[in-house]
Amino acid sequence: VNFELRPVGPPAGAGGTVPAVQILGEVDAANATDVSNALRELASPTLIIDLSPVDYFDSAGFAMIDRLLDEARVAVVISPDSVMRPAAELVNLPFYDSLTDARTSMEPA
């Protein structure tokens, strides 16, 4: 297991109830299923997944996120300075630039 899920609290002042989690480390064909299972437990039924800090995230990871998007109300965040942003754009993964944007869209005021 070479990944870590780190819960991210709502920023001060935001009254959000949607849980958010950052993925750190590496996701590849060898551990994508583990990551997927861990995320699925957290998505009850909504979840914001911040992929910005990952060091490595391959097509197995993208496929896993794709299935989660089908199964649950999930939003993905990839910040503009994340190394994986070009890859995410290439495979047409829908994402938000920031946690705030994601929350705004998932928790309409």
Next chain:
Amino acid sequence: MGSVPADLRTAASLGGEMGSRILSCDWPAHPLGDPAEWSAAVRTTVATALACRFPAVLWLGDQLRLIYNDGYIPMLGDKHPAALGSAGSDVWWDIWDVICPLLDGVVTTGKATWFDDLKLMVVNDGRRRERYFTFTYSPIIGAGGAIEGVFCVVSETTERVLSERRLRTLSTLAAALMDAQSVETALDTAIEVCGQHPADLPFAAVYAGDEADGRVRLRGATPGATAVMPQSLASFTGRGSVEADGLRLVPELPALLPALATRLGDDCPEQGLVITLGGTAGAVTDGSSTAALVLGLSRYTPLDDQYRAFCRLVADRVSATIANARAYQGERRRAESLAELDQAKTTFLANVSHEFRTPLTLMLGPLDDALSSLSGDDALADRLRIVQRNGRRLLRMVNALLDFSRIEAGQSQPQLAVVDLGALTEGIASSFAEVCRIAGIELVLDCQAARAEADPAMWETIVLNLVSNAFKYTLTGSITVTAGPDRDGGATMTVSDTGTGIAAEQLPRLFDRFYRLADAGGRTAEGSGIGLALVRSLVEMHQGTIDVESTPGQGTTVRVSLPAAHAGPSASVADSIARSATGNDYADEALGWLGTSSRAKRAFSSRQLVLVADDNADMRRHLETVLGSRWDVVVAGDGRQALEMARRYRPDLLVTDVMMPELDGFGLIAAIRADADLASLPVIMLSARAGPEAVGGGLAAGADHYLVKPFTSADLISHVAARLAAAARDRSRPAGEEVSQREQALASLTADMGAAKSVSQALDMLLRSPVCSLGATAAAVGLLDETGSKLRITYAGDLTREVTDRYYLVSLSSPVMLAETARTDQRMVVPDTSALDARFLAEAADKAPAIRASILEPLHADDGAVLGAVGLGWPGPREISPADADLTRRVAAILARAVARISVAEREHQIAMSLQERLLGLGVTSPAAAVSAAYEPAGEVMRVGGDWYTATPLGPARVGISAGDVVGHGLPAATVMSQLRSALGAAALATDNPAAVLDLLDRYAQTLDDAAFATVAYAIIDTAAGTVSYACAGHPYPLVVGPDGTVTWLQDGRRPPLAVKSFAPRLDAPTGGAALPPGSLLLLYTDGLIERRSEPLDDGFTRLRAAAAACARLPAGQACRDIISQMTPGQGYADDVAIIAVRPAGTAAASHVDAMRASFSELRPARERMRAWLAHLGTSRATVHDVLLGTGEALSNAMEHGSDLDPRRTVSVEAFAAADEISVTVTDSGRWLKDSAASRASQRGRGLKLIHGLATHARTARTILGTQVTMTYRIGQAAHKEGTARQ
């Protein structure tokens, strides 16, 4: 009886037969008396002899009576047992004269004596035998000091002595025969040598076929036998019997040849052997047809196996020499007849040239007269000038041929004189000033005074040829001629141009006679190919040298150097120049090459326009004159110019030559047929090449008519008129024009496809015909694979690699349009892909924007079965009319026929290749290195060969590789090859010393029938130590390419080829060793790669060195393919070629090599290793990520698709860093069998997108041995990409 004392009794009881005999002897009645009364010394000695296993004998008493042991019995032969106790002179009567004095000596002096290999002619069984003995005689000294007898220990050495003597004879014979180059000498020498060794060969005679009538007669015999031997072999063959080994034994020779007996006396042999000569197997049965050797056999030596083998070896040696001599004589005859042929050719050329010159001169003289009497603008004068110019050209060529043949025949000698070569050269070259000015080329003359010895007339030929040649190939820029003294006191001239240049591989043949540069892009394709050969011969006659340097696209420099001048007569330079200025045919001819400055005259004319394309100015003028009487004519000097003019003037008809610079006639027609506006232009092709093939080629290329030169003016006019009339008829039916154009295009497509060699080529042909493809920009053919459940798709036209990779193999049931078409056997018409059924939207999205409209047709075999489907695509939505659909149906039918034909050929190819693949697949590979291999069968023939390679994993950090070559081709060679290959694999596992591995292999090879002379190189790569150890059995040197491109040959560890019994086995054969640092590449290959007929092997090594050096930074697989393709001789490989390349796993400054088992758990460690390397390079974080992600995706694909996640297989990564880019190649060893598109919804579909999308460019190479994906990341560009993405 009872008087034998106890000591003797004990010894005798142990003494075998002789012991018993001594015990039972009636001694008291014997002259030696009662043993009890024998002296103690005698008794002790007898006891010693009886107990001894060596032959021993005692000579006792005055009579030297014998007492001996069991070992001595064989010495006596039939003299035993009577010899016991008998007097020496009675027992050894036959040799008594020799041994009696020796024994007496011992008895009288008491001194022991001994002899080595003493020859004694012993009589046994009534026959005298030549025998040899080594023995000692020692005195038996009694208690009183008296000599009481002689004791002798003896051993017989006959066998060894004879064997050594015969070996000496054989080696003398071999040495003497070594130089025999004719059958005569061989036989004479053999007889002479036999005559010198009468002990074993009392006489010898040779019977051989007579040159004249083929009858076998006595050819010669040893001195004593010459006169008495029968002339015919029949005297011998009629007697005796043929033994099992084919030798005929002839008995009773003295009776057969009484004269021989008289001559040789007592030594006359009693029997002889008749042995066939000359390799004819079997026995001598009659005397009429077989050469034979008759050998007399010594009467003193038994004909045992050893003697028989000796005789056979003598005959074998003579036979081999005869065979060699015959081969040598054959070679010499061939060489002589070739020389004669060459001489005949030269004579023929000289005669023909000479015969041509007279009539030409007789034509040119009156012509000059006629011209001088006509006014300049007379039309007749114009025509006559054409005749004059070409007559002169012909004369010049004939003169050159004549000069050349004279030189070849040695008939021409230079009239040397000391000249100022500078002034002479300048004067000659300046005759080109005018033509260069007209052509807009600068002629630079830089000539300084230089004394040299030259024949001014020959020098003129040299200079004019070189300058004229430079002019021919220089379209713009300058020609520079320099002359001046050089440092050695001689003179040097150079002719440099800024012309098209000459490719390096053509340079060596440049001066060969009749050699013409291929596709040189000069002003004209005219030429005899004699000019430069003549120049070289002339320069050589001046003791000078000539060399050429050339860079394609930049120019050529020819340098002629003459040696220092001796004192000699001076020639007036002025004379020579005056002469050359009078009539420089070379410059005149060059003037004719100049372009036509395209006489554009499409004024308003009611006449139809004919475009003429020909590179010969006179031919252009002639055609213009002939056609100009009825039509307007525009002319072009080459194909490219003609194409431009066709587009500008829209002529009604094109008349074109075949051979033209820039673009030839075929290229021109292809370009016209591909141009929608010109496609219907009627074309008449003119060529000097006759014959149905040339005509067929012209018509297949799209010409409407083909005229063979020479043709009459009337012929040409009538064909042009007929074609124009036909075109006019077509035009008068406007509705029909399009139809006729389609019919024509379909017919032409049918013809093209008949020649297509691959599906991909057929598709290209389809796209090149805009009429047939309806202007489609992309096309694809999907063919059912062996299982009938998948389509294997071939693409052409504008589609990205990513698309063609993704839709490479699709299941018939998948939602892909081609699959749907093939599955339902229904045409699909898709005017706009965005309006497609939802099932196909994914495919439509992948293929947009290249494909927005499509027509798909099923492909049927002749019997109606579905073969697959073809699709055409356009980049924008498109209305598709019923007429379009009708056309595509017909195109599909044409394509189906071509595809069916190609499939049959490919299936055969596939069978041959899959056999080879089965034999040569690398299979289980190693995690210690990136290993790739390639195999190229000989020539175009698909057949299995005897070359192999192997890779054997030897633990995590070591791998053993081999390349080997079995003599021969075909199934037998392949069988031995696979046996050796398996044995090598097993031996590699048994020991880790390469020399020991080859020892084992050699021992195994000895047991095979056809493994002799197989060669092999075996190497063990140790990536932990960074070394390679190796051994080579008669195999060409392996080589190491360092990271910087230095090439090191591995020349140690040499040993003979396998299973060669005549070479002494060397169990201590050495192992070689060398460094193999990370980033370097080890190559093993078979000799087919470097060998070319009629070329020294060193040239092959030199070429390989250059080809290998270029591979320093290429992945192993690419290196194998590049080397094989770069080393390919012009006519293809004559022998099959195998090559295996290994790059050890490891990281260096500019490279990173990794290999791993095909398991996803390997991905992360591999990524960490690569990340460390990238970090060391100092690459940006974003680039590191992109490279790692692309590589990771390629590795996942390679593991899953290429290796089926089989952990016994491995995949490898080879990465190279340069200043501005990083390239990564991922290699697997399998064939992708799964549907590459069906898993699109899962991660693999995205994988290809990431591979192609993140890299600057990516490409995929599939071979029978596996798939390679190479991704290149430009470092600057990647940084830019991330910059834009992050703003």
